[in-house]
Amino acid sequence: MKSLALLFIACLVFNAAFALGQIEASPKVIIVPDDYPSITSAIANAEDGDIIYIRNGVYHDSAFVINKTITICGEYARNTIVHLTPPSIIYTHPIFGHTFTSSGNCIAITSNNVKISGLTIRSEGGITATNTDNITIVSNIIDTYSSCHFTGSNLTISRNTISAGSLTMMGHNLTLSKNQLDVYSNGIESNGDYSSIHGNRINGTLYLRTSSSKIVNNIYDKLFIFYGDYNTINYNSGELSLGNSERSCSNNTIKGNLMKGPSVWGIWIGEHCRNNVFSDNYIIDEGYFQFEPTYCSGIVFCNQRGIGYGNTFYHNVFINNSVNIKFYNNNPTGGNFWDNGSQGNYWSNYNGSDDNRDGTGDIPYIINSENADNYPLMTPFTPPEIDVPLPVYYPPLHLDKLDSQLIILNNHSSSQASLESSKAFNEVSTPPVSSPPVDFKFDFNMLQIVLVVALMIVFVSIAVTKSKRNSVSYDHNA
Numbered sequence: 001m002k003s004l005a006l007l008f009i010a011c012l013v014f015n016a017a018f019a020l021g022q023i024e025a026s027p028k029v030i031i032v033p034d035d036y037p038s039i040t041s042a043i044a045n046a047e048d049g050d051i052i053y054i055r056n057g058v059y060h061d062s063a064f065v066i067n068k069t070i071t072i073c074g075e076y077a078r079n080t081i082v083h084l085t086p087p088s089i090i091y092t093h094p095i096f097g098h099t100f101t102s103s104g105n106c107i108a109i110t111s112n113n114v115k116i117s118g119l120t121i122r123s124e125g126g127i128t129a130t131n132t133d134n135i136t137i138v139s140n141i142i143d144t145y146s147s148c149h150f151t152g153s154n155l156t157i158s159r160n161t162i163s164a165g166s167l168t169m170m171g172h173n174l175t176l177s178k179n180q181l182d183v184y185s186n187g188i189e190s191n192g193d194y195s196s197i198h199g200n201r202i203n204g205t206l207y208l209r210t211s212s213s214k215i216v217n218n219i220y221d222k223l224f225i226f227y228g229d230y231n232t233i234n235y236n237s238g239e240l241s242l243g244n245s246e247r248s249c250s251n252n253t254i255k256g257n258l259m260k261g262p263s264v265w266g267i268w269i270g271e272h273c274r275n276n277v278f279s280d281n282y283i284i285d286e287g288y289f290q291f292e293p294t295y296c297s298g299i300v301f302c303n304q305r306g307i308g309y310g311n312t313f314y315h316n317v318f319i320n321n322s323v324n325i326k327f328y329n330n331n332p333t334g335g336n337f338w339d340n341g342s343q344g345n346y347w348s349n350y351n352g353s354d355d356n357r358d359g360t361g362d363i364p365y366i367i368n369s370e371n372a373d374n375y376p377l378m379t380p381f382t383p384p385e386i387d388v389p390l391p392v393y394y395p396p397l398h399l400d401k402l403d404s405q406l407i408i409l410n411n412h413s414s415s416q417a418s419l420e421s422s423k424a425f426n427e428v429s430t431p432p433v434s435s436p437p438v439d440f441k442f443d444f445n446m447l448q449i450v451l452v453v454a455l456m457i458v459f460v461s462i463a464v465t466k467s468k469r470n471s472v473s474y475d476h477n478a
Helices: 002-021 039-045 399-405 416-421 438-477
Strands: 029-032 051-054 057-061 064-066 071-074 080-084 088-092 099-103 107-109 115-117 120-123 127-129 136-138 141-144 147-151 156-158 161-170 175-177 180-191 196-198 201-203 205-209 214-216 219-227 232-234 237-242 253-255 258-260 265-270 277-279 282-284 297-302 312-314 317-319 325-327 365-368 371-373
Touching: 029 039, 029 399, 039 051, 039 057, 039 064, 051 399, 156 161, 265 282, 325 365
Parallel strands: 029 051, 051 071, 057 080, 064 107, 071 115, 080 120, 107 127, 115 136, 120 141, 127 147, 136 156, 141 161, 147 161, 156 175, 161 180, 175 196, 180 201, 180 205, 196 214, 201 219, 205 219, 214 232, 219 237, 232 253, 237 258, 237 265, 253 277, 258 282, 265 297, 277 312, 282 317, 297 325
Antiparallel strands: 088 099, 365 371
């Protein structure tokens, strides 16, 4: 019995030790300036999972080096102002010997699952996140003279006002939504599939290399999609360029966009563009910017080798363009469709009549010897209204409700549906950050059950064995 009791106690001790070993310390909330006078000192003393809460005020600091999984949130973006002065970088040209001085990065992120929210950040340095996943930048005002460069998947940049030399995002499942973006140097570049770019006001050019993505309800100067298939490009305002001379840009849907000049073109289509569908687009006053007369038109096809074909155009409006459709080097390449079999496009210079009053012209609109709209529309539709509001910064965060208010950060999704379903901070709640994943809790509970069952089996087996031994001993004695 003594050995049995020892075995029983050993199993219980092992079970308890295993359980205690899995209990993680709850993340703590570090308050600036209550706990630490500066944000950099708070970051240095934080641990994975901690929240750094910054009260309203003006802070002067050097640079943030974030190498741990933390959340940095200001009380309110307009009133939590951070001036960052990173160390300067001195560069000497290896040949000419000239010395150049520039600012280093004001924020450098090297860890996954970092979230920054509710700050006004002013600096001459740039912001970088290198080979990191699940970075969330929400409800900030960022003013930097340098570039913002992010590499990694599941990046979310939402509801910010950003003024920068350039913004680059490289990785899959990217979300760029509801921002005011002023880029005055190299524009905005995003390279990654399965991304969502919606609801942005962009003063500058947007450069994309993406497939299976949604580019919806944005205002920009120009959009270049150098290559990418199966994208949705709907209800945007600004000129559009599809494809290049080397890569495919096919099977895209381009609907309800407004191209209003004067510019060189409304839509530029490269020679590898195939099977795209253009509908409900409004192209007006394009082709009057005499940068290069070869391209000046509403739509220009750069299809020198005749390998771009199968594109369909219907229910679009062409009004007062210098030339509605132009082919590079005046090569009248065929293979595209200018109606869907019953409905074509509206052309402001169409001279045909509609004697049967069915809404389509009685004779085709001739583009050139290889292209014609067989069902030209007689009346244009109303131009689309592309309304993109300015970013809305979330209301101030309160310490007593911090966990529930941070749901927009902790459970932020790259899908538009998730963004739209996330309401004000104080309307939602979230489980404690320290809760382990559901799958892990299930495995842990199952292991406890297995240990208890095994203990019971051992106990019963020993008891039965002991009983049998006693029975045999009794028979021998008898």
